[in-house]
Amino acid sequence: MTVEQPTVKSTLPAVPGGRRRRRRWPYALLAVLALLAGGVVWQRAHPVVLRAEVDIDAGPDRVWAVLADLPAYREWNPFIVRSGGRLQVGQKLTNVHRFGTKTMVIEPTLLAVEPGHELRWIGRLGIPGIFDGEHSFVLTRTAAGGTHVVQQETFRGVAVPFLSGWLHRDTQPGFDALNSSLRDRVESGYR
Secondary structure, eight states: OOOOOOOOOOSSOBOTTSOBOOOOHHHHHHHHHHHHHHHHHHHHHSOEEEEEEEEESSOHHHHHHHHHOGGGHHHHOSSEEEEESOOSTTOBOEEEEEETTEEEEEOOEEEEEETTTEEEEEEESSSTTTSEEEEEEEEEEOTTSOEEEEEEEEEESTTHHHHHHHIIIIIHHHHHHHHHHHHHHHHTTOO
């Protein structure tokens, strides 16, 4: 007596020659996700950092007074041409940045507000992890009674490697111009 085996239908489409074809899209999707994850991990370990330093012949409190006067940015600041908001940790600022002839509005969140010492915020384009920039001004009193200002921004995110040329070409000069203008504004005796 012969026992019939139940027939099992394959859900895989047949290919020429009678073999069944395997679906490859899940593997392709996994490969893309693995590449993205690897890119994120690599980029977190290798951020793009822009930095500009300047010495100002005035104490940190006078430098801070100029940095903290956000409405006056339009009068002297060639890089952040307008700024508004409350200088309080957790609050958002509205900064208008100039890059050549173009402007961009960025609404960063304040991370540190220490009068006479540090102003720091983080801005994001889109969702976190795509293009994040942590910007800071750190003021240090010099032995001569002046102030050494370090302006720095650390860029992280999956889009950063594709934009690093633009950051160095268009953003770094803005940092340098801001520092020079800050020095001129403070040393001119602005109150």
